[in-house]
Amino acid sequence: MKKVIDTIKSFFENNDWKYNFNDEDKVFSSGIDMGNILGNVRMIIHLEDNFYNVYMVMNSKVEEKYFPVVAEFLHRANYGLKDGNFEMDYRDGEIRYKSFVNFKNIDVSEEVVGESIIVGAAMIDRYGKGLLKLMLGDGSPKECIEFCESEEKDSMSN
Template sequence: MSKYEYSNEIVDVVKKFLADDDWNYFFDEETGLFHFGLRIRSKIQKLNYVIDVHEDEIVTYGISPVAADSDDPEMMRRMAEFICRVNYGLKNGCFELDFEDGEIRFRSFIDCKGLLPSMEVVKNSVGCAAITFELYASGMVDIIFGGASARDAIARCEEATAEKICSVLEEALGGDGSDQPHVRMDLFEAEGGEA
């Protein structure tokens, strides 16, 4: 069996990023895959990461340890709808749902054709999955364990995020935000939920 083709230079950038930030990781030289975990502030609590290095690209996966039940067609339908609604409007990356086993993951891509990515670009790729899971993991859990509809789950995620944003704005502006009632309504008009 031949060795998988990947760029050693790109691997070195990823290794440097992980080493400089004191990540505990495993690199498989046969496949060009990095494996590590990350604790996040959400109901899921931890993501399993795979960074897949190719000759001219990097694909980063943040994988949920909690899966949808692939034997429950109604749950899979609700989760697929939820993921489609969340993905609509995302600028960097997307959620994916495996209909065979219910795995939920977030994928981001770095085009490295003709250049090496900076460590900041690699960091953003890893961080993007974590932040997006932090925003939407509670909706996934609501669907898996609570039987929530996709619309209700996404509405709760967006309401919680709007509350966090308003709290930060109130603290930064030194007020209670009562004179800015339009802020909350406008926060998620471009998201997958209804405006």
């Protein structure tokens, strides 16, 4: 595990990225400014014996009355994703994107660390604005997913 911790630290340091590391809990914490209405997204990397999870946590929480439509939205967003998934905490409405890296019997490169972080930020960026629309009561889950996925196509064609 020490080698993975050192690789993650190296990734942050080589990219001038501020972070904290709790050695006792084996948890890195940092954040990403999305540069848009989504604001800052909190990042947590939680290490276990043979794997780590990267959590990108949105700063807006879902009001309980919107839990059912947000859950549908997240299921629609998750369908077909190849790396990671969205989750909602039914206790407090927290929304996060989780990715997983298995490092049992292998060395993890800085490139793998970067990809495990960037995928979550990219998914928050892709689906976050539609999710905010839905959380404000502006549209159905299907309409908001279509908005997100049409925005993706629009940005790819430019």
